Structure formats: C-alpha cells, structure tokens
Amino acid sequence: PTYQKLYKEHKIDISFTPYYHPILPLVCDTDSAKEALPNINLPSKRFVHPEDADKQIQMSVSKFQSLFDSQLYGMWPSEGSISETAASLITDNNIKWIATDEEILQNSAKKSGLNPKEYHPYQLYKHQGLHLFFRDHTLSDRVGFVYSGIDSEQAVDDFLEHIYKIREQFIDNLDNIVIPVILDGENAWEYFAKDGTEFLELLYKRLHEDEYVQAVGMSEYVKEANAVELPSLFAGSWINHNFKIWIGHPEDNRAWDLLYKTRKFLVEFVKENPEYDSSVISHAWEKIYIAEGSDWCWWYGDEHRGEHNDEFDQIYRNHLSAVYTLLNTKIPVELKLPIYSGAVLNKPVMPDGLITPLIDGKRSYFYEWSQAGFLDVSDVGGAMHRVSQSIQKLFFGYDHENFYLRVQFDFNHKKPNPDFRIVIEFSHLKNFNIEIPFGKCNTIKESELSYAFSEELEIAIKRSKILPESFGKILFAVSYYEGDNNIETIPDVEPIELMIPKQDQEMFWPT
Structure with a gap:
C-alpha cells in the first residue's frame, strides 16, 4: 500500500525486471554470449526462445498492472542484460525505458561505428524508440560499496562533490544532463548503519535543498528530455559487459x-x-x-x-x-x-561481504556468516583429506574493526579431549600465533581477542593485532592440538591468503 500511495503521488518511480529474473538475451539466443566473448564454450544445444523472453516480460507487465493499476513504464532487465533482440521485445510490450551499465554504452558506440569517447552516461539515449539510461559506474559503486564504511555526512558530501564535478564538466549543456545512480537492489543498505536510513535521509534533504541539483525519476525524465540515437546495442550485462557468469562453464x-x-x-x-x-x-x-x-x-x-x-x-x-x-x-x-x-573444490572461497557475527559459539541466525569466506575441508581431496578429521569447515571474514574466524567441528558424537586447543598461525607475521585453550575455558572477551565455544568455535581478533596498519594481506592456518600433539592443520599445504583492504575501500561484487 505504501508504494502504491507514493507512486500515485508521483513521489517515487518503480521499475520491474522480467518476471522470473531471466537473462533475456540468453533466453532469446544463447549464441548472444559470443558478441562479448567470441571464443566462449557454449552448451551443446543452442537455446533460442525469444517467445519465452517475451512471456517473462508480459508477466511482469501484467503483475505491475494488477498492483498499480497502471502500465509498466520502465524496466531494469535482469542484471542489466540487454541485446537488440531483447530490446525489441521490451519495446513491443510498450515499455518506454530500460537501464544498464555504462560499459554497454561504450561497446554499443563501437558497434555503431561511433567514437566511444563522445558517448558518456550523462545523457538519455534511444534505440529504435526505446529509451536507455546507462549507470554512472563510479558513483553508483561508491554508494553500493564505499559509503557504508564512512560517516553519513562525509558520504553525502562526497556524493555531492561528484555531482558538482560532473556539473562543471557539462556546464554549457546542463538541460540535457542526467546522472543515473543504479544499485544492485537493496543489497547495499544492510551494510550501512541503521540500514542506510541516516544516510538516505541526509542525502534526500541535501538534494532537496540544493539549488543546482534536481532529483528526478526516470519515467518523468524520459517524457521531457531529448534523447541521443544509438544505432546498435551491444549484447552484455552490467557485469563486465558479458554473460560469463551465466554461461560458458x-x-x-x-x-x-x-x-x-x-x-x-x-x-x-x-x-x-x-x-x-x-x-x-x-x-x-x-x-x-x-x-x-x-x-x-x-x-x-x-x-x-x-x-x-x-x-x-x-x-x-x-x-x-x-x-x-x-x-x-x-x-x-x-x-x-x-x-x-x-x-572438487581445492581452494577457499573468499568473502563476498562484510560480516559482524555475534561471538557466542553458535549460529545465532541464518545470515550471520552467509557472506563469509569458507573452506569446506570435507570437500577437499588430495593431501587435505583425512578419514577422521575433527575440523570440518572454516569460515572467515571481517568488518571495519575485526577479523572473524569460525571453526566447525565433527567429533563423531564423542566429547572432545579436555586438553584440546586451537592455534591460529599467522604466517605473514614472524613467529606470531594465537592460541585458544578453549578445552579449559569456553569463553573469553578481551580488548583484542574474543572467542566462544558452544556448538562451534567463534573468534574475533582486532585487525590491528594481526595487521600493523589494520589492512593488508594476511596468511593463516588453523591447527587442532590435543596436549602437545598436532592432530591436524587446515589447510595443511598452503595457508589461506586473505586481502583486507582499507576501511573505505571494501569492494565486493554483488551476489
């Protein structure tokens, strides 16, 4: 009801994706992947079903009509994926605009025989009647990945500073300048303090008060702005302007x-x-x-x-x-x-987001470690396979203050040896280990080290304790001891290598 009310009052704009979030160009024709990657290995059977892509669009149009009693005006194609065939289907469904990444613009200009340097994302484009927005890659990613790690006021200042620089660049043609800021759904806000409320309220306030900047919905802008014709469209997504994530492996x-x-x-x-x-x-x-x-x-x-x-x-x-x-x-x-x-995994999976788990020795909620990196020892063959290993999985990650480690055990339903302990060996530092004798003490909270053992072991270590500048590369392995006996070390060949960036430079690809 809230969205319906705000939409009718023209206070928000709403776009849909194709109904079940397909990659439209691949559903139309899997060979479209060759445009960006000519040598890609494709499925043995060529999938060519534009009628299915059309159905996915139609279902979204119908759903929007039922919810908002209005025609769907704009669409974000799943993962910003577009091709000329997909664009034609979208146009046939009376949708007026779509959006994707600025790398698609550059490659579309090349495909059209135009000079890519003359085509920037700060204007509206049109291809055979369909309007196109191309996201400002840098500014969008600063909102998505950088601003969560800094003070809201500093973040808003930085955002507006980028806007002013663009304004200065096009000072003689401001009537036709638009800056598309496009994020990966709502994924970014969970990393902000208060789910981004403080940042967004301050941003909207400053935009409302600014005499040089006007916030505008895409549907509104399409109705009043001049569009530059783009003769050809390059087939690709907003991720590296290709479809490699969804086909080829x-x-x-x-x-x-x-x-x-x-x-x-x-x-x-x-x-x-x-x-x-x-x-x-x-x-x-x-x-x-x-x-x-x-x-x-x-x-x-x-x-x-x-x-x-x-x-x-x-x-x-x-x-x-x-x-x-x-x-x-x-x-x-x-x-x-x-x-x-x-x-057949033989290497750890890196984190794909910041984590701040509760150090209580158990899985407190489902998503607590969902964006952590991990190494599943039971899935690793070769030298790492043991018939009776006690450590089953390692999970690891970090936030702005701490490095986190979670150790999942399998004691085969037996009580662990009371003398067992974990030693974390940080091989990027000379002769530096952290020993956790949790067979004797299940919980400890100190200024630089906290851990708890209940169902599993959870550990928090201050970044400054293992990295002099709180950022950089760490190398670590986890050893399980009973008394003086090293029962196992995970990994047992090469340590896990993890790069922890500066606090305002944590960049994760959206998942």
Whole structure:
C-alpha cells in the first residue's frame, strides 16, 4: 500500500525486471554470449526462445498492472542484460525505458561505428524508440560499496562533490544532463548503519535543498528530455559487459542443456496430447519459466562458490523434474545427477561481504556468516583429506574493526579431549600465533581477542593485532592440538591468503 500511495503521488518511480529474473538475451539466443566473448564454450544445444523472453516480460507487465493499476513504464532487465533482440521485445510490450551499465554504452558506440569517447552516461539515449539510461559506474559503486564504511555526512558530501564535478564538466549543456545512480537492489543498505536510513535521509534533504541539483525519476525524465540515437546495442550485462557468469562453464552449460531438453519434451508432449488438462500444462510451463531465471547459473561455475550451492543445484533440477512428474512421465536419470561439482573444490572461497557475527559459539541466525569466506575441508581431496578429521569447515571474514574466524567441528558424537586447543598461525607475521585453550575455558572477551565455544568455535581478533596498519594481506592456518600433539592443520599445504583492504575501500561484487 505504501508504494502504491507514493507512486500515485508521483513521489517515487518503480521499475520491474522480467518476471522470473531471466537473462533475456540468453533466453532469446544463447549464441548472444559470443558478441562479448567470441571464443566462449557454449552448451551443446543452442537455446533460442525469444517467445519465452517475451512471456517473462508480459508477466511482469501484467503483475505491475494488477498492483498499480497502471502500465509498466520502465524496466531494469535482469542484471542489466540487454541485446537488440531483447530490446525489441521490451519495446513491443510498450515499455518506454530500460537501464544498464555504462560499459554497454561504450561497446554499443563501437558497434555503431561511433567514437566511444563522445558517448558518456550523462545523457538519455534511444534505440529504435526505446529509451536507455546507462549507470554512472563510479558513483553508483561508491554508494553500493564505499559509503557504508564512512560517516553519513562525509558520504553525502562526497556524493555531492561528484555531482558538482560532473556539473562543471557539462556546464554549457546542463538541460540535457542526467546522472543515473543504479544499485544492485537493496543489497547495499544492510551494510550501512541503521540500514542506510541516516544516510538516505541526509542525502534526500541535501538534494532537496540544493539549488543546482534536481532529483528526478526516470519515467518523468524520459517524457521531457531529448534523447541521443544509438544505432546498435551491444549484447552484455552490467557485469563486465558479458554473460560469463551465466554461461560458458561446464556446469552452466549442462544446466542450459537440461533446460533445453526438458522444454523440448514439454513442447512435444503438448503436440501429442492436445486435450491434456490445460491447468497442468500451464503449471509445467511455469516450471520452465522458473528454470530460466538467472539465479541458478549465478551459483554454477567458478565465480560464486557458496555454502549452499548444492541446495541451489537440487532445487533447479527439482523444477525441471517437476515438468515430467506433472505429466506422469519418468524423470530422466540426468536430472537426478548433480550439476554442481563442489566436491572438487581445492581452494577457499573468499568473502563476498562484510560480516559482524555475534561471538557466542553458535549460529545465532541464518545470515550471520552467509557472506563469509569458507573452506569446506570435507570437500577437499588430495593431501587435505583425512578419514577422521575433527575440523570440518572454516569460515572467515571481517568488518571495519575485526577479523572473524569460525571453526566447525565433527567429533563423531564423542566429547572432545579436555586438553584440546586451537592455534591460529599467522604466517605473514614472524613467529606470531594465537592460541585458544578453549578445552579449559569456553569463553573469553578481551580488548583484542574474543572467542566462544558452544556448538562451534567463534573468534574475533582486532585487525590491528594481526595487521600493523589494520589492512593488508594476511596468511593463516588453523591447527587442532590435543596436549602437545598436532592432530591436524587446515589447510595443511598452503595457508589461506586473505586481502583486507582499507576501511573505505571494501569492494565486493554483488551476489
């Protein structure tokens, strides 16, 4: 109700993505990935279904109409992914504007035979009737990744300073200058104090009071501004102007091939059974559309290894399997075999966000360590595999003050030796270890070191204790001792290497 009220009062603008968040260009044609990466390895079966992409757009248009009693005016294509075919489908659905990253603009200018240096993200563009905004990469990322680590007033000052510099650059043509600031949904605000409320209230106040800057919604701007024609559009996403995250890796490609085969089965079944229950057929198609969503392949491949990849894999295959189940057909064997090859991981996964866990020796809430880096020892083969290892997983990360470590054990339902202790060996420092005799003392809170052991061991160490300047590269390994006996060291070959940046330079790719 709040969004409906604000939208009707023209106080906010609202855009939708395609319904199940597919990468539209890849659904239209998986070969579109070749435009940015000509040598990319593609699935064995070429997936070419612009009609599915069109359906995903139509479902969003209908949903918007039902919620806001209005025509959907603007769209953020999933992951800023666009191609000429996808843009044409969006236009056909009477959507007036889309947005993506400025790297797509530069490559579109090249594709159009134009000088990229003459094409900047601070103006509105148009391609065959569809208006395009291109995000200011630097300013958007400062909001998304930098401002959470500094004082709100300092952050707002910095934001406006960037705006003023752009204004000065185009002082002779201000009527046609717009600065698109586009973030990855609401992901950024959880890292801000008070979920960004203080920063946003101050930012809006300063923008409202500023005599040189006007805040404007994209739909409003499209109606009044002049647009520069862009003859061609480059196929890519807002991440490195390509689709590598979602296609090209053997896991991604196998996922696409399974989708191809399942969809082909559904089409043939409908042709052979024209009188079949239409509601069941619709349900089966919905499973296909869900499987076309981008989040499945986000977690396949090497880019985003997480603690729950195997679960995402199972859910993806469940959706495809459901097509066969709904139509009373035997599920193919290949849908019962994992796509995710996590068992071959041989290196730690780095953190993808700041963490500030509660040091209480247990998992306090689901997301407490969700953005930590980790090393799953049970999944690592070779020299690290032990039949009776006690340490199962290491989780690690940091915030502006501390380095955090979580050790997950498997004592095979036995009580641990009362003399057991953990030694953290920081090999980037000469002869420096931190010893935790938690077999004798389960909890300690000191100025530079805190830990607690209950279900597992959680540790907080001041960054300044292990890094003289509180930032830089650390090398660490964790050893498990019983008395004087070193039972195991994880990792047992090379230590984990983690780069901890300066406090205002923590940069994580959005997940």
